[in-house]
Amino acid sequence: MENRTEQIPCIQITALHGFTGHGADFDLIRQSLERRQRTLALPKLTWSYPTPLGHRSLPDNDCSVQAQRAHFSQELSSFKNKPKYRVLLAYSMGARLALLHASEEPVFWDALILISCNPGIQDEAERSERLEADATLAEAIAKNGLDWFLSYWQSLPLIETQLRAPKNFRLEMVRRKRGLSAHGLAQCLREFGPASCPNLWSAAKKINCPLLCIHGVEDTKYARIHQSLYDSLNGTTPLIQSVPIPKSGHAPHIENPKDTANAIENFLRTVFKANTQTEDQKSPTTNL
Numbered sequence: 001m002e003n004r005t006e007q008i009p010c011i012q013i014t015a016l017h018g019f020t021g022h023g024a025d026f027d028l029i030r031q032s033l034e035r036r037q038r039t040l041a042l043p044k045l046t047w048s049y050p051t052p053l054g055h056r057s058l059p060d061n062d063c064s065v066q067a068q069r070a071h072f073s074q075e076l077s078s079f080k081n082k083p084k085y086r087v088l089l090a091y092s093m094g095a096r097l098a099l100l101h102a103s104e105e106p107v108f109w110d111a112l113i114l115i116s117c118n119p120g121i122q123d124e125a126e127r128s129e130r131l132e133a134d135a136t137l138a139e140a141i142a143k144n145g146l147d148w149f150l151s152y153w154q155s156l157p158l159i160e161t162q163l164r165a166p167k168n169f170r171l172e173m174v175r176r177k178r179g180l181s182a183h184g185l186a187q188c189l190r191e192f193g194p195a196s197c198p199n200l201w202s203a204a205k206k207i208n209c210p211l212l213c214i215h216g217v218e219d220t221k222y223a224r225i226h227q228s229l230y231d232s233l234n235g236t237t238p239l240i241q242s243v244p245i246p247k248s249g250h251a252p253h254i255e256n257p258k259d260t261a262n263a264i265e266n267f268l269r270t271v272f273k274a275n276t277q278t279e280d281q282k283s284p285t286t287n288l
Contacts, residue, residue: 009158010044011110011272012083016094018116018251020153020185022176025048026089026167028257035266036086040265042272043084050075052097052113054188059181063188065197066102069104085272089264091115093188096197099207106208111271112211113264116222116250119229120199129194138186142157146182159206161249162255173254201232212245212267213261216248234253241267 015026030047037045053071054063088109090098095117102112121127141149153159154174163170190196213229215222223244230242243263245252253261 009047010083011042011085011087011268012046012048012079012080012081013087013089014048014050014090016050016072016090016098017055018092018094018218019188020150020174020180021055021091021094022053023092024176025173026253028165029253029261029264030259030267032257036265038252040269042268046081046083048079052094052188052192054184054192056184057181059183060187061183063184063191064102065192066142066191066207069100070171072097072101074231085110087111087113087268089113089115091251092117093192094145094193096192096200097236099200099204100198102209103203103206106206111210111212111268112207112212113267115214115260116216116219117213117226117229118194118222119201119204121195121199122199122201127195130193132146133191134189134195138163138189141182141186144180146180146185149182150177153184158219158250160215160238162251162254164248165254166236169254203228204233205235209236209237209239210267210271211239212263213242214263215242215244215248216251216252216255217244217246222250239271243267 011029011154015030017023025050026047033045035042043207048103050072053060053068079189086109088102088111089096090113092115095114097114098114098116102109122129154162162173185235211225211233213226215226217223226242230240233240245256245259245263247259248255
């Protein structure tokens with residue numbers, strides 16, 4: 001891990017998108033937080049958007065867990081800025097990668113925000129079933145092409161609730177998805193789908209920074225998962241919060257960005273107010 005000797009007084013938010021996504025998927029919450037910057041009473045927020053393998057314009061052939069982890073680490077090391085605070089914000093597939101990195105590098109991040117995160121499939125029969133389903137879908141993508149897959153994907157109940165997003169934003173999301181590689185998505189599904197990733201329930205206990213878990217109220221599956229994660233980590237991490245977002249399903253940062261930004265703002269205030277107070281206590285004082 002590099003030292004941060006020439007620190008920039010800011011909070012850098014590194015945002016990892018979900019499957020078929022793009023860094024711009026976080027624009028609605030970024031804009032909401034930026035509008036409040038003057039009232040946040042926090043260091044300036046800066047943003048970076050690494051791109052997981054399988055989501056670049058070129059067709060990635062290796063999207064395995066090891067390759068994703070190495071690629072993410074390489075992208076992190078390429079950032080020129082050395083922020084005073086580092087926050088990892090991640091959604092769904094990106095949250096799996098975030099949890100993997102945070103559990104392996106427990107002092108790298110100052111805070112972790114996970115949206116709709118599943119630490120891993122624990123039941124082996126369920127894992128085997130999901131592996132088979134993902135392999136079948138990957139073959140269908142390779143056979144039928146990107147347009148077919150995007151039409152299928154956007155019709156799924158889990159994804160369909162994103163129609164709540166503003167129309168112009170939705171159209172831009174669709175445009176970005178059409179620039180993806182069918183081969184890359186198929187490889188990512190085969191090699192970095194939920195069943196291909198390691199079970200991180202135990203590894204998550206290594207996280208050594210405040211953690212915020214966000215899920216949509218209507219996403220009852222992930223509400224249960226986040227409750228289990230909260231129960232598992234409560235008392236082992238410096239701080240853990242689990243916040244349900246109303247009027248949203250699997251992608252609350254897209255479906256209800258205002259309330260999602262509220263949850264993130266409150267969390268950042270709590271975390272970095274505490275950090276600032278600790279630093280003030282450590283600073284030497286001079287009697288005048």
